[in-house]
Amino acid sequence: MEWSWDRIPAEFVVTNVMLCRGGTLAKGRGFLHVRKGRIEALGAGSPSHEGIPVLDAGGMVCAPGLVDLSVHFREPGNEEKETVATGSRAAAAGGYTAVVTMPDTDPAVDNSGMVRYMIDRGREAGLCRIFPTGAISPGRRGEAMTEFGDMVAAGAVGFTDDLNPVANGNLLGNALKYAGMLGVPIITHPEDQTISGRGVMHGGYWATRLGLAGMSRAAEDAALFRDIELARAAKGHLHVAHVSTKGAVAIIRRAKDEGVRVTAAATPHHFSLDHARCRDWSPLFKTNPPLREADDLAAIAEGLADGTIDAIATDHAPHTATEKEFQFDQAPFGVVGLETALAVGITYLVRTGLLDLGQLVACLSERPARALNLPAGRLEEGAEADFVLIDPERPWTVAARAFRSRSANSPYLGETLTGRAVATFLRGRLTWRDEDGAGAS
Numbered sequence: 001m002e003w004s005w006d007r008i009p010a011e012f013v014v015t016n017v018m019l020c021r022g023g024t025l026a027k028g029r030g031f032l033h034v035r036k037g038r039i040e041a042l043g044a045g046s047p048s049h050e051g052i053p054v055l056d057a058g059g060m061v062c063a064p065g066l067v068d069l070s071v072h073f074r075e076p077g078n079e080e081k082e083t084v085a086t087g088s089r090a091a092a093a094g095g096y097t098a099v100v101t102m103p104d105t106d107p108a109v110d111n112s113g114m115v116r117y118m119i120d121r122g123r124e125a126g127l128c129r130i131f132p133t134g135a136i137s138p139g140r141r142g143e144a145m146t147e148f149g150d151m152v153a154a155g156a157v158g159f160t161d162d163l164n165p166v167a168n169g170n171l172l173g174n175a176l177k178y179a180g181m182l183g184v185p186i187i188t189h190p191e192d193q194t195i196s197g198r199g200v201m202h203g204g205y206w207a208t209r210l211g212l213a214g215m216s217r218a219a220e221d222a223a224l225f226r227d228i229e230l231a232r233a234a235k236g237h238l239h240v241a242h243v244s245t246k247g248a249v250a251i252i253r254r255a256k257d258e259g260v261r262v263t264a265a266a267t268p269h270h271f272s273l274d275h276a277r278c279r280d281w282s283p284l285f286k287t288n289p290p291l292r293e294a295d296d297l298a299a300i301a302e303g304l305a306d307g308t309i310d311a312i313a314t315d316h317a318p319h320t321a322t323e324k325e326f327q328f329d330q331a332p333f334g335v336v337g338l339e340t341a342l343a344v345g346i347t348y349l350v351r352t353g354l355l356d357l358g359q360l361v362a363c364l365s366e367r368p369a370r371a372l373n374l375p376a377g378r379l380e381e382g383a384e385a386d387f388v389l390i391d392p393e394r395p396w397t398v399a400a401r402a403f404r405s406r407s408a409n410s411p412y413l414g415e416t417l418t419g420r421a422v423a424t425f426l427r428g429r430l431t432w433r434d435e436d437g438a439g440a441s
């Protein structure tokens, strides 16, 4: 039967793919058989499937749908930056089928009604699975604990006050204990704000040279050290949202060796860009944690390669163009990342030989799903048919107007990256197709 992109049938077979799962890229060509939203079968070769529509993927890589452990979708409260629908569109275009949302909306996701709201908005958009996190404290004020049990029952997959790191160690310790009992992690943005103070970029040569207040590595390392000791004492699960320093990689490596339940993610910008990029005062390079130095970037790549860092998470943080035109010290922190993460990984980790493609795909799908125990990121028989077809060789130039996100505050604007999601499927339904240059025809 004829394949038609306009009407994806309930049952179809994708042939001529390089299956990529379990951290390895298959040597030969294979197939994926989808039936009623699930993976019916997959494997090497191309068995005959009489009467079933066949999509010849032309040698594309077929990977599990990507899973992002940290996105800021801004709804409710700042819909001019992003909504759950526009964020889901960006996710699908980046090859993602599942994202974990941060609770720093306005109002914050700090009760079960808000958790359900996020899940419902995600279902309405229908492009991506939404796994919300809840705030640790009401209003993210760090004073008391929210109702963890209610929120987990409503679907929360973890708790975090993210950009308002919990300064009160007693509160965080209790949060780790309760979350642990509920089987979910506390997600930490490790930053001792008495150390980072009013810093706007990494405390190093360029901050001094530009006359900007710096955030030293010590702010991250000291806070992380405390958080890990609290997790050890509480026997809870600590997940580190975004590792940016070589010290943090070493601290996590040791804690894992000692059996502390800690998992971690790093963002694409933290392994690809260093603080020198701030030299022209562009706020597109203003992130928290800040872009660091070459040896930090190398330590993060090494941490991803040896499994110290479980996952790559984008920390997708949309801001309007106006805000990112403020002066560097006035502009908000954060960059968008959903539509560039895969290509940044291929360009900066795979093509440089730091990881192979199988490892990179695992860092973007199976490993993040496992770290937060999410029902996602599985390319296997019986699993829901969430998958992405990737052209790992395709060069493309990052352009603001091409973003599906409502915002375009990307540090890669104008850069030519390699590798692209050419088609994304959620439960066997097409959520994204790259019309120009899709190798799959």
Ligand SMILES: [Zn+2]
Pocket: 162, 163, 189, 241, 242, 288, 289
């Ligand atoms: Zn953060």
